[in-house]
Structures are given as structure tokens and as C-alpha cells.
Amino acid sequence: MKFKRGILVLVCIAAIAALLAGCGQGSTDQQSGDKEQAAKVTDYPNKPITIIVHSSPGAGADLFGRQAGKALQNVLGKPVVVENRTGGSGAVALQYVADSRPDGYTLIGMTDTLITTPLKNSTPKSIHDLVPVARLVLDGDVIYVNSDSNWDSQSVLDAIKGGSAKFKLGSPQVGSPESIAVNTLLNQYKANINAVTYGDGSEALMGVLAGDIDAGIAELAEILPQLEAGKVKVVLAFNSERNPAIPDIPTFVESGYPDVIVDKFRGFSAPKGTPQEVIDVLQQAFQQVMDDPDYKKAYTDNQQIPAYQNSADFQAFLDETEAKYKTFFDAQK
Known part of the structure; x- marks a missing residue:
């Protein structure tokens, strides 16, 4: 009987030791994962960035994405690729980016269309599934x-x-x-x-x-x-x-008409959940984009108004713009 008790005690001790080891391993794995994520963030960007535009090649949103994307490539020193994902008045591009991995390697060119489409129609995604990066220009x-x-x-x-x-x-x-x-x-x-x-x-x-x-x-x-x-x-x-x-x-x-304003904007957003450290890198890079000689010539030739906003200011602008559009569409119902 004493012998069996001894075995039982040894088994319990072994089980507890294994559990503690597992917890320690889990903690080590978590720490390793955190360090890996931190390394990825601090190493950003280390591969090409894709900009999604909702218009066809040659249209305004496409030209903006390509012109600003080229300047962004010059600033960051990494390739920037532009992809056209048309359809649904911006809904297709919006859903694609919202469902993309929030790592800063997929951005979307922002225009008023991405606000008005979800307000006019039932779409799976809206601008609330994105995080603003920067506003660059306004159309005149x-x-x-x-x-x-x-x-x-x-x-x-x-x-x-x-x-x-x-x-x-x-x-x-x-x-x-x-x-x-x-x-x-x-x-x-x-x-x-x-x-x-x-x-x-x-x-x-x-x-x-x-x-x-x-x-x-x-x-x-x-x-x-x-x-x-x-x-x-x-x-x-x-x-x-x-x-x-x-x-x-x-x-x-x-x-004398303080509410009669059309500030049609162009900027960039990323999938919701993108680390703030990545957003910081991007918004600072886009601020430098505004001084890129080629891009400066592009928005000047396009008669656009330079109107850079960082992520926080762009968010406030989008909230105000969406509220204005929502009031209009609600009144049409």
C-alpha cells in the first residue's frame, strides 16, 4: 500500500512538473511571438507595398495612386505596386483591403466614393473597417x-x-x-x-x-x-x-455660404488593426511625398490643392465628411 502511494505521489509530481514546463514553454512562445512581431514592425517596410485603387487605369483615382505611389517608393526605398480592383463603385476595392492582413503592405487610395457608396448601398465593408494613414490633396x-x-x-x-x-x-x-x-x-x-x-x-x-x-x-x-x-x-x-x-x-x-463646401479629398488608408508604429512610418513618409519633385509637379499640373493631414487629423476629417453625406442621404429616404 505504501509502495502504491509512493508511485501515486511520484506521478502527481511529474504531472505538475510537466504542466509547469508547458506553461513556461507557452510563455516563451508568446514572448518569442511578441519579439518576432516587434522585429517585423521595426523592420517595416522590408518588402513591396501594394496600393489598391477603385478606378480603372487612367481615371483620377488611378493616376493619383500611381503618382503618389511612385513618390512613396522614392521615400521608402521599397517597390510600390498599384492594383486596380474595380466594381461596385469602390465596394470591391474596399472589401479587398479591409480583409487584407493589417501589416502595412496593403493600402487603399481614398476618395469620397469610398464614403458615399456604403451610405447609398448595403456593402459588406465601410471606411470604419480601415484606419486612415494620410490625406494628401484636395480637388479644386x-x-x-x-x-x-x-x-x-x-x-x-x-x-x-x-x-x-x-x-x-x-x-x-x-x-x-x-x-x-x-x-x-x-x-x-x-x-x-x-x-x-x-x-x-x-x-x-x-x-x-x-x-x-x-x-x-x-x-x-x-x-x-x-x-x-x-x-x-x-x-x-x-x-x-x-x-x-x-x-x-x-x-x-x-x-456668405459657410456650409457650401466641396473639399473632395485624396489620401490613403490601411486595414483596421494595422500597428500604430507602421502607421507612423507611413504618415511620415507621405508627408515627405508632398515634397517629392515629380509628385509636386503632378498635383500642380492637376490643379490640386496640397492639403496634407496625418492619420489623426485625417480621421477627424473623414468623420466630419461622412456625417455631412449621411445627413444628405438620410434626407433622401
């Missing part, structure tokens, strides 16, 4: 008129405030940032506007040149050839501050 949206007309900035403002006839303004499709600004003019400020919806900017431009409408709305870069040829002239800007490319053109904000 403007109101333009036929150069042969008598319209100027003040007369357009006077017409919008009230007149014998409604000001005929070519407006982009409902749900676009520009159409939301027009909606604000109509509903909040009771503007004297007859908004004529056009399928795309080229149709509105033809309407302005033909005299079918008084004015059109476009990104400055879209009408640059006609502007340089003297066929159209810009009378008002939608940005929150004056565009350096057209410093003499007043904004709606300074003209």
Missing part, C-alpha cells in the same frame, strides 16, 4: 461660365441670391459631392437656382458653350484646356479656402 471644384457671357463672380452671386429669372446651373448626378453642395444652396439658403442634372462633366461643358445653361460645375483640371483656350472662365470656387491655382476667385464660404 469650381463654377464656370462661357467666356462670351457677361457673368462674373459678383453677378453670379447676385443671381443666386435672387433675380427675375432662375440661374441655370448644370449639376452633376445626385449623390455626388457637388450635387450635395447644390442641394445645400437650394434647401438651406433657398438659392434662386434651376439645377439641371447632367450625366457627366463633358455634357455640362457642352451646355455651357452652347448657351443652354448659365454655368457648370467641374473640377478645375477637367476644364483646364477650355480655360486656357479662353472658352470658359471660372467665377466661384467650392473649396473651404481659396485655391492657390486661382487665387483671385472667391469661395462660397467667404461669400
